[in-house]
Amino acid sequence: MSRYTPPEQSKAGQIFDIAVVVVAIFVALWLPLKLGLAGAAKSIDALDAKTWEALGQNPTMASIWEKLGYTPETAHDIIQNRFHYIIDWPTLIIMAAVLIGYFVFLFRASDREYRDVINEKFDDK
C-alpha cells in the first residue's frame, strides 16, 4: 500500500480549525444553558398548610431544619420541589436512537480509518 502523505495545513487553516472547535464547544455547552435545556426537570407540589407535619417532617427532622435556619415556610419550596418520573416514550426513543446511531457511526467509521492505519503500518515492514 502506498504511504499517505497528508497536505501541509496553512497557518490560516489551523486558526480556522481552532475557531471551529471553539465555536462547537460553546454551542454544545452554552446553547443548552441558554435554551433552558440543561438542569433538573423538577416542579413544586405546593401545599396550603405549611407546617412541619404537613411537609412530612418528624420532630427530629424539624429540629435540624430549624438548626439550619429554615422555617416551614422557607423549607416548603425545597421539600416540595420534586422530580416527576413519567417516562416520555417518544423522547426516550429519540435518545436511544441518537445514542445508538452515534456509537454505530463511531465504530464503523473508526474501523474504516483503522484498516488504513494497520495496512500502512504493517505493509511498510
Place this chain on the structure above:
Amino acid sequence: MTAVESTTQGERVSLLRVLGPAHVWALGVGIVLVGEFTGWNFSADKGGALAALIVCWVVGLLYTSVAMIDSEVTSTVAAAGGQYAQAKHIVGPLMAFNVALFLVFAYTMLEVSDAILLGDTIVAKAGVEGLTHNPFIAATIVTLAWLNYRGVLMTLNVNFVITAIAYVSIVILFFSVSPWTQGAVLKLNELVTPGNALPYGWIGVIAAFQFGIWYYLGIEGTTQAAEEVRSPARSLPYGTMAGMITLLIAAAMTWYVCASLMPWEYLGITYYPLWDAGKLTGSPLLENLLFVATLLAALASANGCINDAARAWFSLGRDRYLPSWFSAVHPKYRTPYRSILFLLPIALAFAFIADLNQAITFSILSGVLQYTFMSINIMMFRKKWPLGTIRRGYTHPFHPIPAIVLFCLCVVTFFAIFLGYGSQLIAMVAFYFLISLWFHFYRYRYVRRGDQFTMPWPKPQGY
C-alpha cells in the same frame, strides 16, 4: 528519556518521567475526592437517602470494573492521553478523537464544578452582602493553570498533600461523631425511615445513578500521566486500585455521617454536605475543619483536572487530529503549556455561566460516554491481541464479566440521566455526532495514517 517528543524551535523536548505510585494515587483520588464534598448528594435529591447509598455501592462496582479494565490496557498502552491512546491503537482514529473530547469535557467541566464549589463555599462562609463567587472562581482557575504550566511534579506534589489533608478530615469527622452509637449525634433511624427511604420507589434508585457517578468520577484520570510515570506497568495499576479502595471507604463514611445528620430533602440540594455535617455536629472545630477540607478537595480536583484535560488536548495536537500548534512542550518546564493556556478561558467562561449541577451533569455525561467506550474497547483489545501475544503489565481477572457489568451499568446510567436531564443528554450527543462528522470527512485528511500506531505490537488479529 521517553518515547514522546515534541519539536519546538528545532529542539526536541519531551515530557519528564518523574512520577511514582503515590503521585498516581494523588492524581486519581485528588480529582475524585471532591465528589464526597459535593455532588454525590444530588443522588439523594433524585432518589432519596437510601438510593444514594445503593448507588454508592453499585456505582462503586462500575468503577471497580473501570479500574480493572483501565489498569490492564494502560499498563500495556502507556502513553499520554490515557484512554485516547488506547482508542487510537485498539478501535481507530475517530473513536480516539471522540474519547479525547470526552476526557477534555469531563475534566474541564469537573474543574468548572470545583471552582464554583470553592467560590460558593467562601461566599457562604463570609456571609457578606453583595459578595459574588466570580473573583474566587477566576483566582482559582488562573492560579492552578499557572501551577500546571510550571511543572507536573510540583503540581502533583501539591495535590498529594492537599488530598491527604481532605481525606483525613473525612476520617476525623467520622470518628468524632461516635459512628458506633445512634441517638447521641447521629440520628439515622429518625431521618431515614421506612416512609422516606425511597420517596420515588425503585425508579428513584435508577435515577440516582446519574449523580452516584460523582462519588468516583475521574479515577480513570490516573492514566493521563502514563508518559510521566517512572514505571507505568507497576505504578498505574497500583495507584489506580489503591485510589479506588480509598474512595470506596470515603464514600461509605460520607454517606453514613451525612444521612444521619440531615433530612434527605436538604441533603439532596446542599452544595456542601460535609461542611453542613460539620456544622450540625455543633463543634466549631469540625465545622472549620470541613470548611477548609472542602476548599482543599476542590483545589486538588481542579488541579488534577487541568493536568488531565491539557494532556488529552496535547495528544490531539501531537497526532494532528487538531492543529499541531497544541502539541508544543514548554522548553523549560516540559509541560503542554499551549493546551493548558487554550483550555483556561473555556473553563473560566463556563464557570461564570453554568451552575453547579449543570456543570456536573456535563461532566458526568462525557464520563459515561467514555465508560461505554471502555467496556467495548477491552473486548476488542482481548480479541485483537489475545493473552500471550503481547506483554501486558497487568492482566485483569474474570474477563469479560467486568466489561459486561460496566456496559450494563452505563446503559442504566444513560436512562438515569434521561430521567430529569434528557434534553441535556441529547444536546451533548448531538454535538459529539456533528464534531465526529467534521473530523471524519474533513480534519482526518491532515493525519498521517501509519504513524498513529506507535506500540511495538504485532499486527492485530482479523486485519
